[in-house]
Amino acid sequence: MVFIIIFFFFISINSISNFSTAVDTLPTNQKLSDDGATATLVSATQTFVLGFFSPGTSRNRYLGIWFGNVPEQTVVWVANNNNPIPDSSGALILTPTGDITITHTHTHTNQANIVWSSNSSSPRINNPSLHLLDNGNLVVKNGHSFVWQSFDYPGNTLLPGMKLGWNLKTKTEWYMTSWRNENDPSTGDFSFTYRLDILGLPTVILRKGETVQFRTGTWDGTRLGQYSLSDLYYMGVFKISLVYNDEDAYFWYQCLEASTISRLVVTHTGVMTVYIWSKNKNGWLDTNPIQGDHCDTYGTCGNNNLCNAINLPPCECLDGFQPTSPLEWESLQWSSGCVRRKLLNCSEPQGFKKFSDIKLPDNSRILGNRTAMSLADCEEACLGNCSCSAYAWAEVVGCAVWYGDLHDMRLYYSEAQDLYVRMPKSELNGPSKTGRQRLALIASSVSIIIGLVFLAITTWYGFHAMVARRKTRVIGNEESLELLGDSLELPIIGFDELVAATNNFSDDNKLGAGGFGPVYKGILTDGQEIAVKRLYSFSGQGIEEFKNEILLISKLQHRNLVRLLGCSIHGEEKLLVYEHMKNKSLDIILFDPTRKVQLDWGKRVNIIQGIARGLVYLHRDSCLRIIHRDLKASNILLDEDMNPKISDFGLARAFRATEELANTHRVVGTFGYMSPEYVMRGLFSEKSDVYSFGVLLLEVVSGRKICGFHSNEEHSSLLNYVWQLWIERREVDLIDESITNSCCFTEALRCIRIGLLCVQDRVSDRPTMSNVVLMLCSEVDIPQPKRPTFTFHSLLDSDSKSRSSRNEITVSITKGR
Known part of the structure; x- marks a missing residue:
């Protein structure tokens, strides 16, 4: 015991x-x-x-x-x-x-x-x-x-529930400080601090030492820069909240799901980024930095200047201002900024010009609170002070004013904040353009320029290519001429030459098989590598479809469309000769568990954007308006640099300039990629291709086939699965695990949202491909998608290899060529 x-x-x-x-x-x-x-x-x-x-x-x-x-x-x-x-x-x-x-x-x-x-x-x-x-x-x-x-003492990390800002009564500040480096958490001489500045309109600033590196948009009580409070759901993972009252001024964030593990970090290199833990991928997902583009670098364009992220050059003087040093501007140096064309003279009539959708300048000062002053009072107060150069109205604090030059402004392309800049009456003529108006003007101007340049190039190319063909290519058989017509501006290659080039269509030369026949690699006598599509005699692609593909694609020239080099007809044999694509078709790599690692995020973005640009050309910029009607992964070929090229135009249709919609009694295409109105009513338009593109986009991001879900799985198709993740705010789980290390997750989640928008049931809810390209390549707002209810259930069986026709719907095999 x-x-x-x-x-x-x-x-x-x-x-x-x-x-x-x-x-x-x-x-x-x-x-x-x-x-x-x-x-x-x-x-x-x-x-x-x-x-x-x-x-x-x-x-x-x-x-x-x-x-x-x-x-x-x-x-x-x-x-x-x-x-x-x-x-x-x-x-x-x-x-x-x-x-x-x-x-x-x-x-x-x-x-x-x-x-x-x-x-x-x-x-x-x-x-x-x-x-x-x-x-x-x-x-x-x-x-x-x-x-x-x-x-109360943050380091380099902000967790959900932590504050960044001030207790205004005790003057206690909550701010972040980076580590000196990855092996040393101490505060270095040049450490980056991320803190809320409340001297004027509240704004969050990143400094290196005492030098400002980055500044968010200002907080006016309803918006943080270009984002309204209702929009501050970052990546669908957490919500940012802003508090400003007599006692506190801070922001904090909360995860929308209790199981989400996240952290906001200021790195030792001065980057603000959000990390989210993915259980599926067993690793941290490093999202896009909060500093989004070059216009987010503090003071990129100097004083009295607007930075426009999609312009070249990006800096643009405010209306009524001109470059301080035109010589520096010509050498692409903008730090000297802009000065007024006409100096202000308080004895002369003056007013204010409104600039909309911008990031308000730095160094604002609060003139009066919102209960004591209205917007009109703010204008009058600024006009009465000769040193006041601009004013803005902020719901959270009231009247904000600026004295002297206006610094660190940028243009947004969604609804943002308004700034009223003091001007002589003589400079007030004409309204200033908003960010969205500028974007529309830029987009239309770029389209016109591209169209004119392309027209000149294709005219020159077509003429010289025709001359070259007539000089160098031997027309190989009269049977082809009889069936296709002698007006065809495309080389007709002898059947015997293609037999020799493909080693008699040997299996060793076979690249793959599409719905209309196998494709073989070949080498012509002059050493040129080619891909020969040998159409099945029973494929359903008869002489009309054959002629259709030849006539359409021979008139099209774009870097994201495959080039048709020639054709041949010999008895029942119908053959198309294309440029050879070293990496074959997208599906062969994308859906192969071992090969998909070749497609990192950068390559996938290039593929997505390339396909989109190719469709814009088909729909809007080519000499013909073309609807592809069979856009899918197996019809996207990849060159040696993984650049995408749209192929297989056998089912394509040309539209007249005034034609928007067509009807067919024979619905052809591939299940899963076909739009509801096409399958159900035989109606097709540009928006039919948009639907197919949306499916393809989601496949590229996820690495999963549209029809890769079996009957024993919870979801019947990829679209059902994506939507479920969307409503649960778990879109990040869709991203292919093979690209975890290379992925920019904000870009990927933006692509998912665009994909959902493209597969909307209603045609009017889908964007045009021109708008898709704009959404992919800029930061314009993306509308909220609705639930895509159209799926195929049992018809989408990825194990089925048969070709069938039911209810006048032709199903093509989804194997790669």
């Missing part, structure tokens, strides 16, 4: 001196030591862990907090970041007066020195305790109240 008592007494003494049990609470005078044991605090649900660690390759020890529910150690807070411990002798103790201290014991003297303290000690505190909460907040509790909390 005595032995048992002594044993338990020894155990209790040992627990006081070395507290290592995995609990979330540390009472006073108990020690959490870094002695090689698992001495940690673990939050109740094991979401976060507090303990000692060494970052990267460093041997120094720090007390920090990291995620407990992800396999790789990801530190979110460090206590002694500027006072490292050189060995594992560190210990944490909570004093009876509520002060957290970290001590380091010297090896030789055995003396413990304090290296860090929370300075939260108070004689009024009774029986405090230290708790690690499930949100990652380390708190000292005195009863039910918090005496101290780590959330």
Whole structure:
């Protein structure tokens, strides 16, 4: 009995001196030591862990907090970041007066020195305790109240629930500071700080030392730059909230799903980015930096200048202003900015010109609150002060004004904020264009220029190509001429020449098979590599479809359309000769688990944009208006650089200039890619191709086939699956895991939204391909998609290899060529 008592007494003494049990609470005078044991605090649900660690390759020890529910150690807070411990002798103790201290014991003297303290000690505190909460907040509790909390002292990471801003009464500031580098969490001389500036209109600023690197749009109470409060659902993962009242001015964010693991980080290289943990991919998803483009670099265009991210050059003087140094502008140097064409003279009549959809300038000053001044009062007050150069109205603070030059402005292409710039009456003629009006003007101008350039190029090319063909190509058989007509401006290659080129159509030369026949690689006598499509005699593509493809594609020239080099007819044989594509068709690589890694995110973006541009050319910019009608992964060929080229024009239809919609009694195409109005009523238009493009876009992002879902799976098709992820705000789970390391997730999620928009049931809800290209290549707003209810269920069986015709719908095989 005595032995048992002594044993338990020894155990209790040992627990006081070395507290290592995995609990979330540390009472006073108990020690959490870094002695090689698992001495940690673990939050109740094991979401976060507090303990000692060494970052990267460093041997120094720090007390920090990291995620407990992800396999790789990801530190979110460090206590002694500027006072490292050189060995594992560190210990944490909570004093009876509520002060957290970290001590380091010297090896030789055995003396413990304090290296860090929370300075939260108070004689009024009774029986405090230290708790690690499930949100990652380390708190000292005195009863039910918090005496101290780590959330008040952010490091390089902001977690959901943490604040960035100010307590206006106590003048306490919550701001982020980057680590010196990946192996050193200390505050460096040139560390980046991310903090809320409240001297004027609230705005969040990233500084390197004292130099501003980046500034968000201003917060006017209803909008943060170009985003309204209702829009601040970042990537569908979390919501940003903004607080501004007499006591506080801060922003914070919350995850929309409790299971989401995320963090906002300012890196040691000065990049603000959001990381989201993906359980499916077992890794952090590094999203696009908050600094989106070159116009987000602070002061890119100097004073009195608007930065336009899609313009070349990007800088544009405000109306009524001109370059300070035209010579510098000619050499693409804009830092000197712009000056007024006519200097202001307060004795002359003046007014204000409105500039809409912009990022308001830096260095605003609040003139009066919203209860004391109206917009008209703000204008009058600015006009009455000769030094006031501009004003704006902000719901959160009231009247904001600017004195002198206007700095760090940019143009947005969605509804943003208005600025009223002081002008002489003589400079007030004509309204200034909004960002959206400028975008429309730019888009139309670019289309006209591209069209004119393309027309000139194709005219020159067509003439010289025709002459060259007549000089060099031997017309090989009269049967082809008889069937196709002698007006055809396309080489007719002898059948025997194609037999020789393909080694008698041997299986070794076979590249693949489409719905209308196999494709073979060949080499002509002059050494040119070709791809020969040998049409099945039973394929359903008769002489009319054959002629149709030849007549259409021979008139088309675009870098994203495959080139037809020639054709041949020999008895029942009908053959088309194309340029050879080294990487065959998109489906062969995209849907192959081992080969898909060749398509990183950059290549996939290039493929998506290339296909889109090719369709814009077909629909709007070519000499004919073409509807492809069979756009799918197997009809996208890839050259040696993975550039996409649309192929297979056998089912394409040419439209007259005034024709928008056509009807057919014979519906042809591939299940899953065909639009509802085409399948159900035989109606097709440009929007039919848009639907097919949307399906293809979602396949490229996900790496999954539209018909790659089996009957025992929860979802009947890719569209059902995508929509379910969309409504659950889990779109990130759609992204192909093979591109996790290369993916820009904001771009990918933008593509998913565009894809959903393209597959809308109603034709009018789908964008044109011109709009698709604009959405892919810029930051214009994307409308909210509706649920795409049109799917094929049992008809979409990826294991089915048969060709069939039912209810006048022709189903083509989805195997690659």
